[in-house]
Amino acid sequence: MVKVNGNYKSLKQNYLFANIAKKLSDYVEANPTAKIIKMGIGDVTQPLPKVVIDALVNASKEMGVKETFRGYAPDEQGYAFLKSKIADYYKNNSNVELSDREIFVSDGAKSDVANFTDLFSNDNTIIIPDPVYPVYMDSNLMLGRKIQLINGNDINGFLPMPTENLDGDIIYLCSPNNPTGAVYTKEQLQQWVDFAIDHNAIILFDAAYEAFIADPDLPRSIYEIPNAKKCAVEFCSLSKTAGFTGTRCGYTIVPESLMADGESLNKMWMRRQTTKFNGTAYIIQRAAEAVFTDEGLKACRTIIDYYRANAKIMTDTMSKLRIWHTGGFNSPYVWIKCGMDSWEYFDALLNDINVVGTPGSGFGRCGAGYFRLTAFNTTENTIEAMDRFSKLFK
Ligand code: PLP
Numbered sequence: 001m002v003k004v005n006g007n008y009k010s011l012k013q014n015y016l017f018a019n020i021a022k023k024l025s026d027y028v029e030a031n032p033t034a035k036i037i038k039m040g041i042g043d044v045t046q047p048l049p050k051v052v053i054d055a056l057v058n059a060s061k062e063m064g065v066k067e068t069f070r071g072y073a074p075d076e077q078g079y080a081f082l083k084s085k086i087a088d089y090y091k092n093n094s095n096v097e098l099s100d101r102e103i104f105v106s107d108g109a110k111s112d113v114a115n116f117t118d119l120f121s122n123d124n125t126i127i128i129p130d131p132v133y134p135v136y137m138d139s140n141l142m143l144g145r146k147i148q149l150i151n152g153n154d155i156n157g158f159l160p161m162p163t164e165n166l167d168g169d170i171i172y173l174c175s176p177n178n179p180t181g182a183v184y185t186k187e188q189l190q191q192w193v194d195f196a197i198d199h200n201a202i203i204l205f206d207a208a209y210e211a212f213i214a215d216p217d218l219p220r221s222i223y224e225i226p227n228a229k230k231c232a233v234e235f236c237s238l239s240k241t242a243g244f245t246g247t248r249c250g251y252t253i254v255p256e257s258l259m260a261d262g263e264s265l266n267k268m269w270m271r272r273q274t275t276k277f278n279g280t281a282y283i284i285q286r287a288a289e290a291v292f293t294d295e296g297l298k299a300c301r302t303i304i305d306y307y308r309a310n311a312k313i314m315t316d317t318m319s320k321l322r323i324w325h326t327g328g329f330n331s332p333y334v335w336i337k338c339g340m341d342s343w344e345y346f347d348a349l350l351n352d353i354n355v356v357g358t359p360g361s362g363f364g365r366c367g368a369g370y371f372r373l374t375a376f377n378t379t380e381n382t383i384e385a386m387d388r389f390s391k392l393f394k
Contacts, residue, residue, distance in 0.1 A: 007142050014362075020040055020356065043376060044239070048247065052291060055289065056286065062282075072279065075279075093210075094219070102254060119272060122144055128150070131152060154324055176333075180370075189224075193227050196232070197230060201231065202265070203232040208239065229255035238288055238291055240332065244291075308329075308375065311327075314382065336372075342369060349392075355389070
């Protein structure tokens with residue numbers, strides 16, 4: 001008789017966005033003329049830049065011509081034209097040198113973050129910040145692994161740090177963080193790198209929101225930290241950098257010098273990917289290449305600045321209202337303290353000012369009593385939502 005993976009039973013159903021959608025649709029049914037402003041879902045709203053669309057169209061046309069048609073790529077880990085652009089991006093942004101063998105192009109960070117777990121034995125202890133992007137937790141629970149949560153709170157600014165008693169083998173860090181928008185400094189990341197090296201641990205660093213970092217002193221890649229290539233893998237994505245949530249392209253950096261348990265993780269990831277993944281679509285890689293041209297980067301920067309300006313409107317309002325918050329300046333997320341249960345706060349905002357956000361408790365125990373607002377909206381809606389906040393909390 002077939003036996004299923006019993007670990008799936010230990011997963012909590014993720015009702016967060018389904019609950020939000022249900023509450024919203026009930027409210028709209030009862031109040032059809034309400035002007036709801038949605039600041040809940042972490043998806044981009046601005047269209048792709050023209051240079052990216054042109055690249056998609058040109059690559060699609062190539063696929064219809066015998067001489068330029070492409071089948072399986074010569075290298076499943078990414079075409080050389082894209083890997084060299086990613087390497088240049090790291091050099092220019094973070095002064096980090098990468099060889100093309102360290103860059104693995106994929107269809108996005110979520111699958112790579114979850115699939116990387118394949119490389120480790122199930123008797124590792126996994127260190128996961130709370131609150132955080134739920135994929136880290138669930139992909140490890142699916143394998144029955146022991147999880148050690150490290151608490152984020154208003155005292156540590158939602159940036160938990162290693163402590164003397166902390167022990168574990170695989171450490172997830174997300175900076176800028178989803179949902180809190182908090183960003184580790186170089187000094188803080190150095191402490192994590194030192195901890196990982198001392199404990200023979202590996203850091204899985206999620207840099208999906210690096211493009212939102214505006215403060216030049218904050219690290220956009222963990223490899224800005226000395227010795228990180230000995231202990232860290234980095235996941236990145238064009239989803240938020242370039243509006244690729246529906247287009248799908250990401251990349252994972254696995255340094256050639258990175259060893260675990262006497263094995264090269266670069267070689268193991270290569271083996272895993274060549275066995276289970278056949279590469280990212282050619283046309284998408286051409287679109288991604290266009291993102292990293294001067295024109296593409298400039299266009300993406302304009303869009304990110306637009307979202308960041310929205311985030312500033314939000315943090316300015318929260319400061320004025322003396323509502324404790326973090327995130328915003330270097331992130332599309334603003335994380336606010338509710339002073340009550342996150343879901344009660346959700347109901348109050350929906351009913352009183354028709355603004356929808358995301359209850360922090362949906363991202364972990366330590367998110368209870370907090371609330372996430374996103375800057376992925378129009379400026380007009382952001383201003384209107386903040387006006388409503390000001391009237392409600394004045
Ligand atoms: N990592 C974090 C922290 C995210 O918030 C998200 C998406 O919301 C992802 C990864 C997923 O990125 P992608 O769209 O490239 O799969």
